[in-house]
Amino acid sequence: MNGITGRMGYRQHLLRSILAIRDDGGVALPNGDRLQVEPVLVGRNAEKLAKIAKDHAVADWTTDLSAALADDSASVYFDAQVTSGRKDAILAAMARGKHIFTEKPIAETVADGIELVEAAEAAGVTTGVVHDKLYLPGLLKLKRLIDSGFFGRILSVRGEFGYWVFEGDIIPAQRPSWNYRAEDGGGMVLDMFCHWNYVMENLFGRVEAVTAKAVTHIPERWDEQGNKYTATADDAAYGIFELEGGIIAQINSSWAVRVDRGELVEFQVDGTHGSAVAGLFGCRIQHRVRTPKPVWNPDLPTDQDFRAQWEQVPDNTEFTNGFRAQWEQFLTDLDAGRPHPYDLAAGVRGLQLVDAGLQSSNEGRRVEIQQFGGAA
Structure with missing residues (x-):
């Protein structure tokens, strides 16, 4: 090891x-x-x-x-x-x-x-x-829903990931400083697009094209010794991924965001028959027969508690560390x-998405992907 x-x-x-x-x-x-x-x-x-x-x-x-x-x-x-x-x-x-x-x-x-x-x-x-993320309780529950046909035809996926990583001047950073130096292998796209590739291809379908924007929101940080350094790596990435079967996935990844969601990562999946929001552990669902009928009215405050209208998938099996x-x-x-x-071929496909994401960000355009290897 x-x-x-x-x-x-x-x-x-x-x-x-x-x-x-x-x-x-x-x-x-x-x-x-x-x-x-x-x-x-x-x-x-x-x-x-x-x-x-x-x-x-x-x-x-x-x-x-x-x-x-x-x-x-x-x-x-x-x-x-x-x-x-x-x-x-x-x-x-x-x-x-x-x-x-x-x-x-x-x-x-x-x-x-x-x-x-x-x-x-x-x-x-x-x-x-x-x-590892495929073995999380929340995504295992989501996979069960997919396999059971709960969603009908899946239309879209929206993912939110990240939290505020302190700059290191007043409060020490909770991630190593090399993560924010491109010359040391840091960067949000390199770090997380490999994850998103295997999540998408094993749950929803392979990525056929990507439009992405990688940015460095925090230009200066402080390392473990308290020394100020220039952050040369991207600390956030915003991506639109076109998947086989016409599914559209949007995933925001950021080390410069404050969390207003149930977990540090959440994926909302919307289908013709139902929707789900899966995190690390939980997975909430709303079937078509339980879907409310909101009406847009900017003149009056809403009287609906939308989050209360979802049901939690039970922990009806034992989950181990992913x-x-x-x-x-x-x-x-x-x-x-x-x-x-x-296997390693799956790892290559993750790198292909990293390359396509960075190319899209640098060139400001949609990039198609011919993924390596056989069927997932």
Whole structure:
């Protein structure tokens, strides 16, 4: 596990996924057996690695990636380091026959992503890319609604994501400073369009065209040492996505917005027979037979509580941590010798949407996309 001293690598992938699986006795397989896991921690900071290993009873850690990859007992390589270091490390891991599970974006460019796909095919290894939002309770409920035909014909999707990330001068920023420097791999489009691509293609349909605007609302920020720096990366992105089947999706993503919604991300889906608003955990619905009939009247205050007219989808199943759920699916697929559905080719499609979004923003026009790989 490379890059687990970072926020996501440590909290979600190590603590809440791999160590949780280990401490529960492994992944339960369909035949009743259990597949146990034991991490090898890799990173650049020996002091941090040693502390994490001691705190969580992990026997093996190293700052030498080559040495870790030479260990034949570790069959999976996981990457959560900065994007700029990801491609070379994954290629090195595949050269040693390691199966790959990685954070996204999988590389800095589409060409680099395709190189990874081709290398994986040549090496004959199984690959997986983190698609954590598909495993969120709110989106799992939304998927259930879609599969049941609740919406009828889906017309549109509207997404709102983000919150106010403090500049760092008066109150410390709650995200790392590199996120706001393009030269270090930061940027809202690069960060979030990879997510939106897999959400859209797995729930509603593949993206066929995009019109986007990426902006830097906050031009100056303060880093972890209190030093002022110029924010060179976009901190907000506004996109219109045309999906197969004629569905139109609009998604606003911003680190410079104050939240006036139920959750930090919400997707409203409108169809001919019903609508839903899904967040991280909740999912509210309104069917056509329960749809009110508002009338526009600017002369009188409305007497309707519109939000009270929606119903909450119940938590009638047990939901686990989304990162852990995908780890368990990936490891189960690996054990069964079958491909993981969210592979490096899916990661390339995310990068294609990033490129198209930035091109649209820079050139001020709609950009069509010929997406890489077979059917999702």
